[in-house]
Amino acid sequence: MTKPEQPSKEKVLEKISVQLARDLEAKVAQEDQIIREQAKRDSEIARIHAEREFEIMITELDRSNEMVEKYLSEYEQAKAGLSHDEKVELIDVLLIYQRHVAQIKKCQAQPNKPATKTKRRNFYIAILRSNAGWKAKDFKGMTFE
Template sequence: MVESDTPKKKKLQEQIDAQVARELEEQQEKEDMRMNEQIARDAEVARIHAEEDLQGMIDSFDQSNETITKYLQEYQDFAS
């Protein structure tokens, strides 16, 4: 009887081990998916902030160009 119980216990333990391995793999896949989604969200937020910063720089350059154009026009009018 002992010999027949041992292979059954071994087989049962192998099945349990396989099930635990599958569950751990599924859990890791879900965690990887959550991390990838978080990375994508973070990247989108970073992109938006960079775009806003660039737009601010462009607006500042536009304002500077308008000021320079105004003073250049005044200089040209005065020089004429």
């Protein structure tokens, strides 16, 4: 009997390396396919989000345009509705108001002076007269302090 032929070590190693290379190529191709599908899904999701954000921006711009249009039409109506004399009168009222505001701010900026003894005495006597019916002669000879 003859011995069955055994392949040489090199041929076995070559077959194994070829098989491993095929398996590795298949695995790499499968991973590439998965990555491409994931990238495709991600790009689709990003496109959908971008469309939604774009729609939101458009609606906000429409709203702001409507507001601008509303205020512009109100301004045009007010501008068309006032005569020259009415405009001058409104400007005069505004100037008077600004002067009053300036005077108020000026007075508020000044430090308050304490009331003199005479002013305090007159103030308290006026209160006592109005509330309790006291007379000025009732306080003759009294000191304030």
